[in-house]
Amino acid sequence: MTAWSHPVPRYSLVLAGLCRFRVEEVMRDVPFPVARVSQLDYRHEGGEGVSVEAQPLADEYRASALELVDLLNLEPSSHTKLKRLLSSLPDHTLPDTLTSVLRTSFTEQLSVLTAVDLPLRYQAAQPLLNRQIAALKLMKQGPREDKSNDGGSPRQHRRGRVLQIELPRGRRGGREGEEEEEEDEMKELQKRIEKAKLPEHALKAALKELKRLKSLPVQFPEHSVARNYLETLLDLPWSSSTTDTLDLQAARLTLEADHYGLQPVKKRVLEYLAVCQLTQGLKGPILCLVGAPGVGKTSIGRSVAKTLCRKFHRISLGGVCDQSDIRGHRRTYIGSLPGRIMAGLRTVGVRNPVFLLDEVDKLTRGGVHGDPAAALLEVLDPEQNSSFVDHYVGLPFDLSKILFIATANSVATIPAALLDRMEVLEVQGYTSEEKVEIAVRHLLPKQLKQHGLTPDQLTIPPSTLATIANNYTREAGVRGLERNIGAICRSVAVKVAENRGESGKTTPTVVTETMLGDILGPQKFEHEVSERLTRPGVAVGLAWTGMGGEILFIEASRMPGSGELTLTGQLGDVMKESAQIAFNWLRSNASRYGVQCDVPKETDLHIHFPAGAIGKDGPSAGVAIAVALVSLYSRRCVRSDTAMTGEITLRGLVLPVGGIKEKLLAAQRAGIRHVVLPKRNEKDLVELPVNVKNQLEVSLVSTVEEALTKTFDGGLAPISKL
């Protein structure tokens, strides 16, 4: 098994306000505004303190700020850190910094920002800080009913108390305005509830929550929790859906237009859609598209949604290790959220979208907070999903109208119970020729459009595309190819933009193979097989991973020592056992091949699988290991155009292995001309594209003996019979 990780670039933009200024004149608007400004305040870092007049106000403000920190219930270490941070802030920046983090309205923030004179700024900022402190104190006391009975709701009493503590008389009008604003918002929510066409159980829950929301002071954390919940409830598509417009003929055309090749997958997808149409339902098995990265799995999902005129949403399951990712967190937790299914429904706004469950094979199983696969099972089970209850939403929601399509790189790691509910559709890797076709028909036009170019401005001939596919990428899919085409488009876009600036005209660019070095840098992959097979003890195996097929070098070497067998290259147990089997087969057959297999005592044997940083496992390298060992001990080189795959037994039989098509495509990509395969894999050759069949000579073998006759120039036959 192999694993690669590509670093994902992340950027952060930091904006810092330096001073207050007044715009005197706007000189230009596009591409960004440029203005002449006059500076209103500016202090050098660590500069002078505040004026004598402002100092008492500054001291009072700082004391309140420290009081606020004490009320925050922080961990001791965070508490100390925050206090230290506050003490390090100069007096004149404190009101700006703190106001920006307090719970304040936009108008209030603006009032602090527009106060250029420091005393005025403190006067504007202090009440806001006081209000927050009072609210925190009140919260600490806990919600209590106000006994004074002069009408109005308990919430108004509590709100009133907070306001009396901290609002100077002059600002009370502002707070009343805010209260009115909030009342309006409640009315708005009420209207939304009425309009939302909620089913009865959801309507009841929404009205109950609204009632609760009205009774909660806005400063209470529960207020925002209740509000978020109500908004989630109202955003869910309880009754809205799109109308399916399934026309099989049109579906066929869309699938053909969007994808080159992939005939078996398209055929099966059409069958699936036809059954959906006839049964007016989607109770069939969930389709699971399995294949290497970049072979078009997501893209097929998107086309299915397009053919049905449904909305499409992709849910990435990679790394999901907690069932609450699927089923949501219970609302008792602050910051709890609905699960990915409900969040997806909220995003698409209809209850019958196409959901693509991406990377089901990357679900982490057996997490401490419940198995996400079990939760997913419930989502996908047609018997249960008509009343799926997300922990956050807490109400049954009908998921049966959703069309789920799953994708995975390999079936091996899909949880068995999930796999049982799915119909696996293999999406194979592409040959070099197919990649060029895909690039010409789809990738290049797409990239041109994305970069604002036209075919008149940039042409990449098929021969150049083939060089990119063969020498700049080594992949089963076409994502790397698309990325390289994107890089060419970017470099041409610069030229086009520059030329346009000068003369208003563009010169067409035809990218030849010789230009690739300048644009994409040196070639990343070469046909190195023949160079590496010039010494005895080296053989080429064929491996299959979730990333597609690979060629795998095997190097064996012996040296004086004490009879030790060393295996390196991050091998899994099964692969180590394969090496042991191959070696012991050779020891028991050494005399028949006239070789001195004298490992015990006099020599050490070392077998290495290069690309040592990548983990490898599986039994399919057995034949290749045996061949490398025979090559080492017989001092004969393996054929320089040959690669092989197959499991071996101790008796020297060659057993069938998986991933034949991907392995043969990888061999063809690496410039191999001859492959040795287990005889029992003959049936897998049927699905091989004709051009690959024509380019590769295939030898089918049942025993290691037969394999040896095929892998050495002139063959290698035993000198005596068994």
Ligand SMILES: Nc1ncnc2c1ncn2[C@@H]1O[C@H](COP(=O)(O)OP(=O)(O)OP(=O)(O)O)[C@@H](O)[C@H]1O
């Ligand atoms: N047969 C094809 N015809 C046209 N375009 C294709 C074909 N195969 C792949 N592509 C294009 O290649 C790109 C990558 O495909 P996509 O994202 O669907 O891959 P994927 O199999 O879902 O990969 P992953 O497993 O990494 O999610 C997309 O731009 C897609 O349109």
